Amino acid sequence: MVQGTETGENVKTPQNRSLDILIVDDEKDVLDVLKEMIELIGHRVTATVSPKEAVEIAGRKKFDIIITDISMPGLTGWDLLAKIKEMGVSAPVLLISGRAESIPGERIAAEGGAGILPKPFRLDDLRSAIRGIIEKEGPG
DSSP, rough: OOOOSSOOOOOTTTTTOOOOOEEOOHHHHHHHHHHHHHHHOOOOOESSOOOOHHHHHHHHSSSSEEEEEESSSSSOOHHHHHHHHHHHSSSOOEEEETTTTGOOHHHHHTTTTEEEEEESHHHHHHHHHHHHHHHHHOOO
């Protein structure tokens, strides 16, 4: 069961359409729950446990938002963010981390991230983060 499902309000674009969201987390269980949460709020999800695959996917398909864990083997979330920005991918990137409080907001902005969401989070936290990014930056 997903926590924080007490409100059914979906996060849509100003044109009231669902978002295409790419999610990346090397922990399959976390990825599955995150995918379920995003689908519950009405969006389409492409999910992968591989940051390298995420770079390839982001190069082939346009996404409105990319959500990535920071701590992953091989390519970290920071590496993923740098690679997709080098490729010219315009989608805002929301970082997720179990140690979010230790990451200065200045670093997130300097690296090109749209924000950070601390783990664990509830559905309403995720919904608010997505809404904030869409209102501030618009969909990618």
